[in-house]
Amino acid sequence: MWRNLSSTRSRTLKYILRVTISNSGVLIAVIVLGGAYAGVQVAHRLLKYTKPQVKDLKVILVSKNSHFYWNLAAVRAIVPGILSEDQYARPIAPGFAKYPADAFEFIVGSAEDVSTANKTVRVKVGADGSERDLTYDYLVVATGTRNAGATDVPWKNNGTHEEITALLAETQQKVKAAKHIVVAGAGATGVETAAELGFEYGNPKDAAAKKEIILLSADKEVLNNDSIAGNVAAELKKLNVTIRGSARVLSTNTLPDGKTEVVIENGENIITDLYLPTMGMTPNTDFLPAALLTDKKFVDIDEFYSVKGTDNVWAAGDVVWKPRGSFVLADKQAAGVAKNIDAVLKGKAQTPVKTIPIDVLMVATGRSRGAGRMGPVKAFSMMVYLIKGKTLGVEKLPAWVDGTSF
Numbered sequence: 001m002w003r004n005l006s007s008t009r010s011r012t013l014k015y016i017l018r019v020t021i022s023n024s025g026v027l028i029a030v031i032v033l034g035g036a037y038a039g040v041q042v043a044h045r046l047l048k049y050t051k052p053q054v055k056d057l058k059v060i061l062v063s064k065n066s067h068f069y070w071n072l073a074a075v076r077a078i079v080p081g082i083l084s085e086d087q088y089a090r091p092i093a094p095g096f097a098k099y100p101a102d103a104f105e106f107i108v109g110s111a112e113d114v115s116t117a118n119k120t121v122r123v124k125v126g127a128d129g130s131e132r133d134l135t136y137d138y139l140v141v142a143t144g145t146r147n148a149g150a151t152d153v154p155w156k157n158n159g160t161h162e163e164i165t166a167l168l169a170e171t172q173q174k175v176k177a178a179k180h181i182v183v184a185g186a187g188a189t190g191v192e193t194a195a196e197l198g199f200e201y202g203n204p205k206d207a208a209a210k211k212e213i214i215l216l217s218a219d220k221e222v223l224n225n226d227s228i229a230g231n232v233a234a235e236l237k238k239l240n241v242t243i244r245g246s247a248r249v250l251s252t253n254t255l256p257d258g259k260t261e262v263v264i265e266n267g268e269n270i271i272t273d274l275y276l277p278t279m280g281m282t283p284n285t286d287f288l289p290a291a292l293l294t295d296k297k298f299v300d301i302d303e304f305y306s307v308k309g310t311d312n313v314w315a316a317g318d319v320v321w322k323p324r325g326s327f328v329l330a331d332k333q334a335a336g337v338a339k340n341i342d343a344v345l346k347g348k349a350q351t352p353v354k355t356i357p358i359d360v361l362m363v364a365t366g367r368s369r370g371a372g373r374m375g376p377v378k379a380f381s382m383m384v385y386l387i388k389g390k391t392l393g394v395e396k397l398p399a400w401v402d403g404t405s406f
């Protein structure tokens with residue numbers, strides 16, 4: 001209660017200051033960092049459900065990418081000729097055009113520094129790298145994660161729209177040219193990537209199109225020995241994917257002929273035409289004060305998804321990694337954060353953010369099957385296919401990016 005009163009008072013003060021200083025008419029600025037599943041949803045929800053009552057609200061969305069990248073489909077998008085670009089990438093701005101012009105601003109740029117003391121975000125914009133200092137009243141961090149290590153795989157968008165689409169095109173060319181492909185890391189991304197490649201090239205009608213697909217798992221079994229590991233292995237076998245267990249990658253070397261030598265823990269080397277690493281994710285939090293982060297550099301939040309030690313900063317999605325990165329979790333967390341900001345702006349109490357009660361794991365194994373479980377209960381292959389593998393969720397993109405989903 002005290003916190004609410006106090007922040008109302010400081011808002012009033014800010015109101016007076018702003019009106020005196022500028023007259024710009026912007027009274028309550030919410031800055032959202034990150035234009036993907038979590039950030040775009042928070043921005044739409046605030047404009048749709050909070051702005052009508054909180055007239056002075058302005059939402060500023062800042063993201064490296066002008067287009068929403070439906071990265072859940074990245075594993076399929078690397079196979080040439082299957083998905084068209086507009087199925088996995090859509091411009092963000094048009095979906096926000098329906099809101100009052102002074103209510104929203106979209107800045108394509110990279111957040112470089114946040115000062116919670118000054119309530120400012122320094123953003124690098126444009127190709128010339130010029131900087132803009134933005135002032136917020138409330139801040140939402142939804143900058144997600146990027147690949148740990150490898151910069152040349154398209155699992156996440158770590159740059160502009162043009163960069164990710166160029167990287168996808170380049171990866172498709174490499175896939176097309178390769179006869180032998182090693183996918184390293186047998187988490188969900190590695191399994192799905194190997195399966196998509198196996199589906200297309202493992203046992204093709206045209207024998208000349210055949211490619212050898214190898215999946216390297218650091219653990220004995222895929223998916224960190226999960227209870228569905230056996231089912232996944234059986235599905236991959238049908239797609240002619242070879243799984244190598246207990247095969248942690250130590251290093252790789254590019255050979256003079258362009259092939260890659262993959263050095264495995266047991267001392268064995270594999271020479272391949274194309275090496276696709278899928279191991280690990282790093283949080284995009286380099287621009288935040290260390291005091292806001294956990295020891296693993298994710299944003300440290302409380303049950304309201306409010307950043308600990310602050311009363312005007314929230315975070316949602318992979319950047320909180322609670323308990324892990326997941327689109328389903330990011331979705332629920334973003335809805336919860338938008339609701340809590342709405343509550344604070346209306347002087348009401350925040351509510352703890354609830355996500356999903358059971359642990360669900362579903363992996364697509366090519367374009368006709370899947371494997372999964374809901375809690376400990378295994379799901380039928382056909383069910384996983386229908387829920388997930390059939391489309392990898394791309395049909396959700398248009399309504400996500402224009403806000404009609406929320």
Ligand SMILES: Cc1cc2nc3c(=O)[nH]c(=O)nc-3n(C[C@H](O)[C@H](O)[C@H](O)COP(=O)(O)OP(=O)(O)OC[C@H]3O[C@@H](n4cnc5c(N)ncnc54)[C@H](O)[C@@H]3O)c2cc1C
Nearest residue numbers: 034036037038063064110111143144145317318326327328
């Ligand atoms: C290949 C793959 C397949 C997946 N499939 C599934 C699945 O089937 N089901 C599932 O539940 N989960 C899946 N996931 C996980 C899912 O992708 C994530 O949970 C989801 O992307 C999280 O969304 P997010 O909004 O938190 O952040 P992200 O998707 O990580 O996006 C972060 C956004 O922030 C932007 N950004 C980053 N840094 C800055 C900065 N400094 N300034 C401005 N903007 C910045 C980025 O450009 C990006 O737009 C998959 C992940 C991968 C890698």
Ligand SMILES: *[C@@H]1O[C@H](CO)[C@@H](O)[C@H](O)[C@H]1NC(C)=O
Nearest residue numbers: 113114115116117118119120
């Ligand atoms: C806050 O603003 C003051 C005055 O502009 C500046 O000197 C200081 O460096 C800023 N603090 C941070 C952490 O950016």
Ligand SMILES: *[C@@H]1O[C@H](CO)[C@@H](O)[C@H](O)[C@H]1NC(C)=O
Nearest residue numbers: 146147148149150151152158
């Ligand atoms: C992400 O982008 C940053 C800044 O452009 C770059 O320094 C870094 O190497 C990239 N990382 C990955 C994994 O792509």
Ligand SMILES: *[C@@H]1O[C@H](CO)[C@@H](O)[C@H](O)[C@H]1NC(C)=O
Nearest residue numbers: 218219220221223224225226
């Ligand atoms: C997977 O199982 C092997 C033995 O079967 C064990 O050595 C390894 O630690 C397990 N890995 C995980 C992540 O549980």
Ligand SMILES: *[C@@H]1O[C@H](CO)[C@@H](O)[C@H](O)[C@H]1NC(C)=O
Nearest residue numbers: 202203204210237238239240
């Ligand atoms: C795997 O590939 C081999 C060689 O091309 C082929 O003979 C075999 O039928 C394939 N197996 C499956 C299950 O597709």
